Structure formats: structure tokens, C-alpha cells
Amino acid sequence: MNLLFANDRAGQYPPSLYAETRLPFDPQPPLRGEQRADVAVIGAGYTGLSAALHLARAGLSVAVVEAHRVGFGASGRNGGQIGSGQRQEVDWLESRYGRDTARQLWAMAEDAKALTRDLAAQAGVAVHDGVAHACRTAAELRHAHDMAERLARDYGYDRVQPLNREAFRALVPSDAYIGGDLDRGAGHVHPLNLAIGMARLAQDAGAQIFEASLVRDIRHAAGRPSVVQCDHGRVLADHVILAGNGYLGGLDRRVAARVMPINNFIVATAPLGDRAAQVLAEHIAVADSKFVVNYWRLSDDGRLIFGGGENLGYRFPTDIRAKVRPHLLSVYPGLEDVELTHAWGGTLAITMNRMPCLMRPAPNTLAAGGYSGHGVAMATLCGRLMAEAVRGQAAGFDALAAVPVPPFPGGALLRWPLLVAGMSWFALRDRLGV
Template structure:
């Protein structure tokens, strides 16, 4: 089954709160016939848009192919959280790659957050960056770990933006008694994800990028002059960037073996009015410590945007039923609140939850598999691939050097094996283990 069309209509954004409140953006044309470019980028999410923009600013001619609309995939549907660090914590990275490279990875993650904010400011995007992400812990052990990690980042990495929270402090901040403590990262934040993608697309167009929507790539023929085919035409380019993430499908089996698409879901309530202050006393976002993470924040018009739940199949389930249950576990006082929007999307994970950077050929690059940590890191990935094409590959190569195992079972069996693993971990969540 093709995930590009399993749950969505061709060329249309899903019926989400983000789509309903997005800045208008006229559709870009469908690719027809032959187009020549220095670089062909496949996928107009954060990775592809950022790569295209940074390449165009370096003087490259760029053709950007999108199967639906810019920001259609995870980039326009996610929780909007711009988190600190990599997907793995620094102590894990130190064990994986050593202290020196772990420091480089931390510095890259800090650059990623700064890049997002800098792009918003430099291109006057219709996006507000709200500082603050709370990490909500369910057990005393998790609280102790969070506080120890905050101290490590302050002492070892000079990052002093994290405030430890005890049970009373987190309850006052998030209006729920479901958690025993955690921390507040004021150096992280949240934004309207689709408007950020639209802002990137506008910046790309202004820089001369030729964007083609409703133009899914059907084949990539590599070579010194590569050809990327679509249903109605093709792009002939010196370089190719794969930026399709969870919607890559069978386009590149070497990436698909290491990157798994999964689905996640979000609800948007009706505007909460005065009740909103009892949900979040400050305009921060929240993510908890469940394996199947619950994450939430208030929209600019006072709705609760709550993400979570899990499903194991290509088709989306009853989203309201799937997500309302964990929402009410956190906020039982919202039992009678109306749900105005419910949507799902496909992201991509890797075995070790670190992004998968691959140089597939001297002139072909790929970055994907951000494992729920992609707003900042995907934007940075685009910059790193642009650097690599320009001959400055050290930072891309650092990311590509991270160990990235294949999913067991190959492309045929990886999905049912993931189902078994996710079922086990979600059971642990329910049992409070």
C-alpha cells in the first residue's frame, strides 16, 4: 500500500487545525516534460525545503518535487515542538560515539534550534516561536533521571536553560496530577508547523527554486547526470537529494531498510476560553515519558492540541477514540469538551532513534528518520546536505557516521515485527512499568 494515498486525497492537506489556520499559499504547478537543474530534491517537507533554500542561496539551480502540497507530510502535521539535543540523550551519545563527537552532536542540535528561529526572522514568516517545553515524568526514577540530566547539561555542556520541577511545580504548570515531576526547558519551544513549512516554501520560491507539486517521483536513475522520473515528466540533475522521510516507499531500498514509517495522531479541542489557564498556566508545550509519547500545547486561539495514541496498520484508526483516551487520563476535566479536529500523519523512525544520513552515491544524499524530533533536526539536515553538495561534507559525514542498524526482517517483515515490539512497549505504558 502506498502511504502517500492510503489516508489522504491527492494534492490536498488533511483536515487538521493546522490546515484550517494556515497562511494562504497558491498551488505550484505539476512537473510536465523535462526540467534540467543542478540539484533535484525529492520531498517538500522541512528537509527538502531547507536543502533547496540553502542550495539556491549558494547559487545552485534547484528543482523540488512534492507528491502533494509543500508541508503535506509530517512537516505540516506534527506537534510543533522544537526540542533541544538529539533524539538520544547526551550520556547515551557519549557511550555511542565518545565525548568529542557527542559534543559536536550537541552543538549541531543547538544550531538546529537557532536555524529555525533565524529562518523565521530572516524571511518574516507568519510564525510565532513560543519558548518552553516541559518534560513530564511518571515515576520517581524518571524524575531523578531528568534532574540529573539537567545538571549534566549545565555542568558538562554549558546549557543552563533547564529548570527542574517537583510534583507541585509541574502540577501548577500543566494542571494535571498525572505526573510526579520533570523539567522545563526554556531553550526549546513550539510553533505552527505547517506555517513554518509554508514560510520555507515562500523563501525557496523567492530564491529561485522551481517547486513542482502533485509530482511524486516514481524512479531515480542514478549516474553522472541523474534522472528523476514522475508520471508526466522528469528532472535531469547533477545531484539528487532524497527527503521523503516516512513517505519514501520503495524509491530507495537502501534507505527503506533503515527507516520505518509509523503513524501518529493529534486532536484539537474547541477553544477552551477561561479553562485554558487551568490546563497550561504558561504558553509552553509538554511531552511525557511514555514510550508512546503524549504531547500537547495550547494553540494561539486557546485550543488544546493533544497528540498520542498508537495504531498498527497503514490505515488510520478512529482517531478521536484513539487519542481522546490518553488525553482524558491526563485531563479528565475535559470529558465534555468538543473535539473540532482530528488528524493523523506518517513520520519515520530508526532502530536507534537517531536520524539516518546516507551518501548513496557521490552525487546522491538522503536524510530521514528523525523519530519524532524532526522540526529542528530536519531543517538542519537540509543545510548539511547543501553543504555536502558544495564540497563541505564534514558535518554531514559526522551524522552519516552514526551507527544505523537495519530493521530485522527486511522490508517484507519489518512492519509485523515492529507491531510486536510496539504492542509490548505500549503494554508497559499501560502497566506503568
């Protein structure tokens, strides 16, 4: 079964609050016949659109092929958080790769935030400041406050404000947490509008976008253009960029061995009106410290958008509201009477060590994915890094590609059962509050 069609109708955005409130973007024609391009980009999410935009602005001809719609995958369904740093924190990075590499990776993540904010501004998409990190245990709280101190002292980043229980509860009125921090340098955005805005910018720069164009095969031959074969046409390209992330499937086995699709789920409430102040005192986003993270924010019209719960495999649960509701009520039990007007799922991709996977699967092919829930900014940056690498400026791409991302154990057949076992263990720890 293909994840691209397991849960969604061909060529349509899945029903969600984001799809209902998205910017206009007319369906683009499917690829038919033969198209010649300097670069073929597979996937029209943040990674592929950023790559296409930067390549087109540099004067290269670009053909983007997307199986469904622009922003169809994780880019149009996520929590919208533009987080600081990498998915792993700086103490983890320092312990494995050393202080210098950790500093370089932090600087790249800061560049990713700045790039994402800049492209959002160019596209007229609002970015709201502030992401809070909610802690459940004293050990987690000490670690969060230690990280805020370390970032200010060693990385020159003083935007993270440590918060004790009282201060945190004044910001996030919930009894589920004992404190946390607030990162004023992070932010949140309407994720599908960000993708659509990037698509408009890419088209304005000259990139061609072909929707409803499922890639069936990629063929490489020395000394000749690569052939990206779709159902009703093909692209002949000197370079290929793989930007399918969790929906890449088996187009490249080396990437698939390191990038694991995983499903995550979100609900939105009816507008809360005056009750919105019982959820958040400011227009910030929040993520907690559970292994299977709960994350939430308010929409511009005062709805709570809350993500929680994951599964592996192809199919979404039949009742997503029932999947997410217990997570929401564990944070805000007072919202038990509030209607959940929207519920949707999406497929992102994780790696074994939760670091992004950047690779060169073939001499003229670049791939990036596996952002592990930290992809709004990092995917946007990785698209630009691949565009630079195509143009011979590969320092940034190579720096991230040098971070080892091991393959999942068990190969294609056993990686899901083994990951299910591991995820079940961590889910048990979440329930026990360990």
C-alpha cells in the same frame, strides 16, 4: 499500497487545525516535460525545503518535486515542538559514542534550533519559548533532574529548570505526573506555517517547486545527469536529494531498510476560554515520558492540541478521536465534556536507534530522514547539511552520517510484524506505568 495515497486525497492538505489556519500558499504547478537543474530535491517538507533554500541562496538551480503539497507530510501535521538535543539524551550518546561525539551532536542540535528559529523569523512565523518534560515515576524524575545538572555542568546549557511535583503541577495542572523539568531554550511553532514559510523563502531565492508530482523512478548513469521520473515529466540533475522521510517508499532500498514509517495522531479541542488555565499556566508545550509519547500545547486561540497513540501499517484508524481521547483524558480527565473539533493523523519515520539516518545511496545522491519524532529542528538542519555537502562542504553531513543506524531486522517483509511486537511490549509498559 503507497503511503502517499493510503489516507489522503491527492494534492490536498488533510483536514486539520493546521490546514484550517495555515498561511496562504497557492498550489504550485505539477512538473511537465523535461526540467534541467543542478539539484533535484524529492519531498517538500522541512528537510527538502531547507536544502532547496540553502542551495538556491548559494546560486544553484533547484527543482523540488512533491507528490502532494508543500508540508503535506509530517512537516505539516506534527506537534510543532522545537526540542533541544538529539532524540536520544546525552547520557545515552556518551555511553555509546563517547563524550566528544556526544558534545558534537549536542552542538549540532543547538545549531538546528537556532537555524529553525532564524528561518521562522525570516518567514514571519512566531516561535513560542518553552517545552516541559513530564515524568510519571520517581526513576524518570531523578533521571530528568540528573540530565538538567549534566547539561549545565558538562555542556554549558543552563536553560533546563528541574521541577518537583508542586512546581510542575503549578505549570501543568495534571495529577498524572510527579514532576519534570522546563526547557526554556526549546520552543513550539505552527508546523505547517513553518513549512510554508520555508517554501516562500526558497522560491524567493530562486528554487522551483513542483507540486502534485509523484516520483516514480530515479535512474543514475555514470558521467550523465540522474533522471528523476515523475508521472508527466522528469528532472535531469547533477545531484539528487532524498527528503521523503516516512513517505519515501521504495525509491531507495538502502534507506527504506533503516527508516520505518509509523503513524501518529492528534486532536484539537474547541477553544477553552478561561479553562485554558486548567491545562497550562504558560504558553509552553509539553511532552511526557511514555514510550508512546503524549505531547500537547495550546493554540494561539486557546485550543488544546494533543497528540497520543500510534499505529503501524498503511491505514489510519477510522475514528482518530476515539484513538486519542483516552490519552488526553488520562492527563486531563476534567476535559471529558470538551468537544474535539479536529482530528488528524500523519506518517513520520523512526530508526532502530532513534538517531537520524543520513546516507549517500549513490555517488551523487544524499538522503536524510528517520527523525523519530524529533524532526522540526533536526530536519531543517539536515536539509542545510545536505546543501553544504552538495557544494563540497560535507563535514557536518559526514559527522551525522557517521552515527551508525542499523537496518531493521526481518527485511521489508518482516520489519513491520517485528516492530509491532516490540511496540506492543512498550505500550504495555506504558499502561502499567513501568
